Amino acid sequence: LVSGSDREAFTDFYRQHARDVQRALAVTLGDPELARDATQEAMARAWRSWSEVRTFSNAAGWVYRVGLNWGRSRLRRWSREVLGAFRDNTVEAATPPDPALAAALQRLSEAHRAVVVLRLYLDWPVEKVGAALGIPAGTVKSRLHGAMNRLRSTLEAADAYR
């Protein structure tokens, strides 16, 4: 049974974290529209299991992970179907403020991009990032190290041509 206070608590949680999760997923998945849908899907699942999710130490991390899995599945289906080509050809993305960074992020694997986004954009500590992604803190550190090296070298090369 859902009580009024549960609904209120979830609404607070949504207001506090949904935008951050949506932005983080937009960068990780590289598709803002999909990220919004993934966030909604994950938040709806969180509400359905709210009695459990609210006890998590990093419930927002759980939502991010569920959204990432869901968004990833969608991307794979799109890439296999005609819809993938349809989306690529018809949705014209606005030019990002830093095209070199956008391109460098896309060159990272998704696993590395996720670590960069959670650690640098959301400013979560290494342990919290690891808990959200289901990986040890040491793996977070090594992925972050590799990703930053790659970002730096890609950006350096891109900036040299500007």
Place this chain on the structure above:
Amino acid sequence: MRTDEGIREALRAHAEHADMPLPPVDEVFARARRQTATTGLAWSLAIVAVAVAVVASVDALRSPVVEFFEQPAPGVELGGDDAAVTEDAGGADRVRVPDVTGMTLAEAEKALQAVDLAGEPVSGPAWSDPDAPEAVVVAQQPPVGTELAAGEVVGFRTALVTPELCDVLTQIPPRRGDAGDLARSDGYWDVLRQARPVAQSPLAGHMDDLLAHDEDGAPLGEDAERALDSVAIHHDACSGQRR
């Protein structure tokens, strides 16, 4: 040269730029209701499917359920570049680890990304090492065919397979069997002695272990098996073979 703080700032601007209006929370509640209804319908359909299958035959029981989660269906042969994808109840795709041994770092990265996995060099030259563009993957963990959740990481060892090393190693013809068969090839131990000075770690250490065995008659243990594999993998990479 950008600083980490500069990258962080640019990332914030990038994320804010990628933002879209946040739907009201009521839409989440409505979506959750639809999920519950869909799940109920799916369970009903599954129960009906199982009941029908039980009546038809015990063998038919399995397929309606499995087809729900696995593509392509069990038993379908895949091409070399295909990846089998399954989906678990939590919504996470599962994929099978491809064989990336013998590939360059760039090729391995691309092959793993194609099936939505990530790669992590755990020893040897790393992704960003500008001095090792010719480094190749010589071993991977978990092995080929293991099922992982999409986004998980495959660790691998990389090594430098230099022209100098390959010039010597390819004096042994491509192998037809396992690493032990290669070691029984004519001239194997002589080639090993010639190749040792141009080999780099960890291959150099493996060669030392093998040569010690050859000279002192020390027994071949697990370490020697790993060393034989290491030589064979480098030999494969030089011969353009993938295992």
